[in-house]
Every structure is written in structure tokens, then in C-alpha cells.
Amino acid sequence: MKLHPLLFEPEILSFLFLSINFFGSIIVCFILRTWPLSIFFTCLYILLMFFVNHGLTCGRHYLPIKKIPNQTVIITGATSGIGRVCARRLAQLGAKVIIGIRGQERAEKVAEEISKESLGGTVIGYDLDLSSLENVKNFAERIDSVDILINNAGSLYETYSVTIDGIEKQFATNCVGHFYLTQLLLPRLKHGRVVNVSSIAHHLVRPADLDYSLRQFKDKYHGSRVYALSKLAQIYHASELTRRYGVKAYSLHPGTIISTNLQRNRPFFRRVAFQILSMIGKTVEQGSMTTLFCALSDDAKPGCYHSDCQVRRSSQLAMDTRRAEQCWNETERLIKEKAK
Template identity: 55%
Template sequence: MKLVYAIFYEPESISAIFLLANLTSVALFSLISGAWPLSFVSTTVYAILVYLITRRLAIGHQYISNKNLTGKTVIVTGAATGIGRAAALDFAKSGARVIIGVRGQERAERIAQDLMHESNNGTVVGYDLDLSSLANIKAFADKVDRVDILVNNAGTIVSSYTVTTDGIEAQFGTNYVGHFYLTKLLLPHLMQSRVVNVSSFGHYFVPSNGIDFTFATLKNSYSRVHAYGISKLAQIWHASELTRRYGIKAYSLHPGGVSDTHIHQRNRLLDRILFQCGMVISKTVQQGCMTTLFCALSDDARPGHYHSNCCVREPSNLACDQRRAKECWEKTEELIAARVQV
């Protein structure tokens, strides 16, 4: 029941229902009457109105902050494209010193220069960050001397079973374990800071008996949706445990359905085409980063909780399970300890 309520709460769902209702009404009316009664001009006006209303419903709530972030340091992972780049640009425009984590040092520096130009000479620093490599994460963290806001945004979706440099299932290792380790290394700087984990609505689709942190049972029957959901569920648990264990203001969120992000670039061509067909009921990257900004800056965001559409929302029952959250934390500590020299 919670899943059904959550689905119909999301702006994309409301937008889709409105569009589907109009298309169905048009089809039924034409079928019953045997003809379309409106003129070409009336039909055009009607189509434009339906499109504009559909787009507005899909956008949902917007968060606009006037906070001056001068003197603050913000780290954004995965800021090369998508909502991470949009959020980094907004932070830079607000006066923050922004550190972006991007794969490849030259690429990171180039994107940092682009963001500085787009933000009207904001301060942006680009460092190489590969969240699928624990050694690379350590090298990145060693360069950081201050953090006021950490946005764990980077993510990946892969179609088949693969592992990271350290032998961890790729989505779990990159989306979650990499961010867990980065946060752990930066912990001395984070006690008075905010940590924002960009999770996903996809966490709802993880069955309570389907969690295997070793992914041994998934090697022969790999489901990218299942694996992705587990990685995003773990990010929610991570945020809640950070607040419970250390009192850190940590937040998790669903950014909404974003059409022009590059997270699906590794998927099959048909999947990418279908995803792009949903653009009319999805958000742009600027609209998709609104809940990220809300969690990073708003006093209305609640530490330890899950957010969506710039509001506090209830995640799945599994995401609310504190025992599982504690178990996930401990398993992750063991996973990392077995692969790095402490």
C-alpha cells in the first residue's frame, strides 16, 4: 500500500495520469462519435495546453535558495553531467568553493573550468574520482581539507554482472560502497556538515528477502534493476545511520525521473530510446537537482530521513528497518576492511 501511495505522489506519476486520461478521452470520444469534431486550430490549441500542463505537473515543487555560500566548501561527486553538474553549478553561483569528483584528472579540470565560466567566475576545483576504486577514493579524500556539504551523487547502471576494481558488484560498489568509503574518510570534516545521498525511488522494488550483499546469488541471474535498487536502498540506510551514529545531518533523496541525465548511457539502445520517449513526463537536470539543493540547504529538510519532490517522504518499509540498516553498515565496513590497508 505504501508503494502505491508513493507512486501516485510523485510528480511524474501525476503528469502521466493526466496525459493518459486526456489521450484516453480523445480516443474514446473519437470512437463513439466516429469523427473528431474540433477544427485543426482547436486541436492544436488543445494539444499545446495538454502538453504544457503535463510538463508543469512533471516538474513538481521547486526549491530556490538565496543563501550566500561564500566561505563554504561543497563536494559533488559525479558532476560531469546530469543533476550533479546542475547542482555544482548552483553551488558555485551561490559563492561556494565547489570540489567536483570526476573520472580522469584532465576531464575533471576541463569541466571545472566550464563550470567556473558558466557560474560567472565561481570557484570550482576538479579532482579525479573513480568511485569503483577504493584506492582512487583514498587519493581524492587526501586532497580535501574542508567540507561543509558533501553530495554523494554519482551513480551508474550496468546491464550485466560486472565487478569493480576491488571485486565488488559494480552498481553496489560504485553507487554505495564508494560513497560510504569516501564519507568514512572525510568523517573528521563532517561533524558540523551536511551529507546528501542521492538515492532513488528504485529502492522500493527490492524484496525484503532479496538482499545479498555479496551478490553471489545474482551472478547467474543478474537483474540490473534489482542490483540498482539494493545500491539505492543502502544509500538510504547509510544516511539514516550517519545521523543515528554520529549526529551528522545526513539526508537521502529521490531526484525524480530525469530525462537528460547520462546514467543510462550504458544501457541497451532500446532502453535508451524508451527512456527518452518519457521526456514529456520527466524533469530536466535543473529541475531534477531541486531536491538535492533542498536537502543540502533548506532548514525544512530532516536529518536521517528520505526526501522527494522537495519534501520529507516515507521510504519503503525495508528502508525504515533499523536492524537492516545497522547490518548493512557493518557488512560494508567488513567489505572495505578486507580490501584496504588500514
């Protein structure tokens, strides 16, 4: 009997470890009617727990050192978080890095900052709004060549809204915009790589949620469920790119990372709850490693889902090739309809 793939994720292992120790301590106190350890050994026990938990949350490491001069890398959403760390590291390795951020002036400013952080690396900022198909097309027309495309940008909304093209905003930003960008750049990507930053949240999708018109969420919006669906679509997109075109495309879960801008649209108390959960999450630096692994390592497997710097089994729904083909066709149809 195979164990569920979620049980191997660093954040899940950390959560289980802390839970067992917490409830185990309560049970011991209840049976013995007192805490059996002295203050010294209690402090030692807590310290040991901290180091073991830290090792569990960090997971595997991947730190690329091979230079990649004369390569062009495009990263969406590099204002902060994983995208910014990846842009800095790839620029340090000698790549020409193009970052896509909303607003040309803002994009240029962030690019200049990352260039300084990378000690003189080449970083260029272009305006990119993934919620606008016209803007995505304008961005793609500015690209002469690309070796690695990292579809990193993501949003998490709590209320229902639509884009200028009439597409549900979260799905448009996380999935449709990246799909269209990849489609436009595909002629220049035949021998390159596409990296889709997905999420462990794709495990939450139910077969009943697979309606890409998202009508079922219009009256009663569930931001987390729409987010999960968009991340499942990212996995489908990568697997279909490899199956249809032979492109080296990868999807991944970067890790549960609390200190990103993804939580910025959530209510205050939910943000506080997520900060408390940060003890089982990775840092941004650690979370960027799986993205870099998929972008550069020969051990990454095209068409597959990755986590913790290795190939990982995705959900049963994500491995359904028929549904992956359906998702591709629906997204392609939606873009053709709206791009007119």
C-alpha cells in the same frame, strides 16, 4: 487508508494524467464513432494538456539565493547532469566547490568549464574513481575541510562485472565508494551535511534482494534490480549516519531525468524508449533542485528521504531500521575486508 507515496511523485502524476486523457479520448471516439471536437478545439485541447502536464512534471521549485562563502562543498560525479548543475549553482553562491571525477586531467578540465559557467566561481577538480577503494582514500587525503558532501555519482550497468577490489561494479560505484568516502571525511563533517542522491527505484527492491554480496545476480544479472538495491542502500546510509553520529544526512529522489549520462550504458532501443518517456520527466535543472534543497534548506529533515523539494515517505523496506543497521554493518565489513 494511506495512498502509496509513489502516487505523489510528479512523473507518476504526469503519467496518470496523460494516460487518462489518451484512453479517455479513445473511449469517446469509440462511443461516438467520431472525434467530437473541431480542428481548432482539438489544437486548444492538446495545448492545454501540454501546459497542465508541464506543470505536473516540474513539481516544486527551490532556487537558493543565500550566499555561502567560506564553505567547502564536495560533489561526486559532476561531469554532466545534476552534479554539474549543483556545482555551478553552489559556486555562484560563493562556495568553494571540489568535484570528484575519474582522471585528474579530465577533472581539472571540467572544473575549469564549470568555473566559467558560474562566472568566476571557485571550482577545483580532483581524480575520483568510486570503484576503487584506494583511489577513494587518495581523494579523501587531499581534502582539508568540508561543509557539504553531495554523494551524487551513479552508474547503471547491464552486465555483471567486478571492480579491482572484487566488488560488483554497480554496487561499488553507487554505494560502497560513497560509504567509504563519507567514512573517511566524517571527522571533518560533524557540523556539515551529507546528501545522498538515491532514486525512486528503491521501491522496486524486494526483501529477497537484500544480499549485499550480490551472488544471486552473478549468473543472471539484472542491472535495474542491482541499481535499485544500491539506491536503497543510499537511503539506509543517510538514516544511519544521522542515527549513529548525529550528522545531518539526507537522501533524495531527484526526479525522473532522461537527459543524464546514467542511460549511457543501456542498449540503443532502451535509450530510445527512455527518450520517449522524457515527456513525463524533469529537466536536469529541475532535478537538481531537491539536491540543493537537502544541501541548503532548513526545511530538509536529517535522516529522512526527500523528493520534489520536500520530505517524502520512502518504501516500507527503506524505513526498516533493523535492515538499515544490517546494511551499514555489511558495507562496513566489506570495506574493511577489501581495504586490507
